[in-house]
Amino acid sequence: MNSSNGNGSMSTASSSGAWDGRDQFPAGLRVLVVDDDPTCLMIFEKMLKTCLYQVTKCNKAETALSVLREHKNGFDIVISDVHMPDMDGFELLKHIDSEMDLPVILISADATKQIVMKGVTYGACDYLIKPVRIETLKNIWQHVVRKKARNTLLEIKY
Amino acid sequence: MEVGQMQRRLVDYTKSLFMEKGFLDAQFLQLQQLQDESNPDFVVEVVSLFFDDSEKLLNDLTMALDQPNVDFKKVDAHVHQLKGSSSSIGAQRVKNACIAFRSFCEEQNIDATLRCLQQVKQEYYLVKNKLETMLRLEQQIVAAGGSIPMIELGF
Secondary structure, three states: OOOOOOOOOOOOOOOOHHHOOOOOOOOOOEEEEEOOOHHHHHHHHHHHHHOOOEEEEEOOHHHHHHHHHHOOOOOOEEEEEOOOOOOOHHHHHHHHHHHOOOOEEEEEOOOOHHHHHHHHHHOOOEEEEOOOOHHHHOOOHHHHHHHHHHHHHHHHHO | OOHHHHHHHHHHHHHHHHOOOOOEOHHHHHHHHHOEOOEOOHHHHHHHHHHHHHHHHHHHHHHHHOOOOOOHHHHHHHHHHHHHHHHHHOEHHHHHHHHHHHHHHHHOOHHHHHHHHHHHHHHHHHHHHHHHHHHHHHHHHHHOOOOOOOOOOOO
């Protein structure tokens, strides 16, 4: 058996391990972006594609939830606007938290401390204020890695 | 007009939009930097989308403020959206007008909000006009075989 690395680890089919072996990571990061504003959605999509991420966009939280449910382990991270007419970002976050194990970033043009606090306490891994710069999006992969590292630690403990 | 002259005219015009009048801010530069060979019309497409979307929002706002019992929550939601999209495009003065608008929505001040609506509309049509002029200048340069000069603004 040809072992190319010394630590003898096997690459397991881990729960959502699609990112583990990719050499180009974070290129190919699978992002779902949700915003009911078409202008913002178009800009996000372009920025995320420029970061070499794989982007899926939705303009409704309900649609986003269906997509996530239909493609379990199909995404690495969700970015969602807070203020949307049918279901808002907080509700979407609650659903994602209870049904899946995905990092969620909330975005809004609202920057009040109360709402940012709400986002963080609801479990958002980050809260970004519009307008979002591409440099910020280039770093979102860190949330994916951090969450996985935490999950791994929990698995080891128990 | 030869290409060099057109390019200089575009640079001067664009600079004035940023520096003197504050119509656009650094976010607009982000959009220009996103445009590349794979997406050569990105700025035009986003700006057009912004125009369509904003005009719809402004109509909704006009109607919402025209009701006997104004639903300020609804008004605020529309202004919030316009604030988000205008800030994402870099339309600074529209964004600032929205910020003022929202504070009066909170106060549920009908007269002030009506004035704010006029202000937002004014800023919107101004920036629309400026952007259309700028994009037209760009088109002329490209049609004459020239390339769009990069604007250095030191933001």
